[in-house]
Amino acid sequence: MNAKQFTSVWTRDPRKTTSPGRSREEIVKAAIELLDEEGLDGLSMRKLGAKLSAGATSLYWYVANKDELLELAYDEMWGELTVPDPEEVGWREAASVLAYSMRQAMLRHPWSADLLGRLPALGPKALQAADRMRRVFATAGFKGMDVDYATSTVTAYVYGTTLPEVAWNNAMDRHEYDPDEMRTMLRKAARDFPDMLERVNTEMYDDPATVRAVAFDFGLVSVLDGLERRLTT
Structure with a gap:
């Protein structure tokens, strides 16, 4: 049986900002605010995009999925x-x-x-x-x-x-x-x-x-x- 491949946001270099005022740090900060307000169930790429006045699709340039976003937020807590x-x-x-x-x-x-x-x-x-x-x-x-x-x-x-x-x-x-x-x-x-x-x-x-x-x-x-x-x- 093939083992599931381990992936982490920390195993690759962060992608560079593609638009003025947008950065991974800004995205993570907004994600933490959503998490503090609504918990894990309240965080979605759609809600985060709305909070940042950006399309959810554009966020995937910085994170591959929600788990990667959570990894980034989790590290901020530490x-x-x-x-x-x-x-x-x-x-x-x-x-x-x-x-x-x-x-x-x-x-x-x-x-x-x-x-x-x-x-x-x-x-x-x-x-x-x-x-x-x-x-x-x-x-x-x-x-x-x-x-x-x-x-x-x-x-x-x-x-x-x-x-x-x-x-x-x-x-x-x-x-x-x-x-x-x-x-x-x-x-x-x-x-x-x-x-x-x-x-x-x-x-x-x-x-x-x-x-x-x-x-x-x-x-x-x-x-x-x-x-x-x-x-x-």
Whole structure:
């Protein structure tokens, strides 16, 4: 059986602008705006062409298909990550800033959550971010493949906590659930579980965004504590 040929927008040189004021950067910026407003389902070459006052056909000069356009937009998201120099601020501080900026980038661009593992992150900004991540853990003292394992541990933690948050935010935006009605429903569901019922009635749940932020910080510190412990064993 013949394997499917791998293609990526990053495996060929970008085509030059063919008309005044039109560039791949302009197209990608407009695509990101559409994605932020309407999500993956809201992006089409037709809509993008209308936004740019250009025909959809003309956009294919710059990208071969929608997936290539998504690759370009995805790389811009990775470019928003902040990774301080671990030699200046220490590896834990650098890893923390990285984790927080990754979470915030995903929350700003919720469509990116659906691209994880679906599209290759081969763009220059994604690769630069990955290289800086590895430097953080190499500076910490990890060696060989442990550098990659430490990097994937932190990124997996960020993905694991942020993806459900993105899904929840999307659901709330689509359905506009009433918070008080949801709490009433939770009380009924948890009536046979006193400890859970106590949590539902806690005032901190009046501000779920804060609860999620505190939970993220708790988990991140725990992950970094575990990685630091491995360096001393």
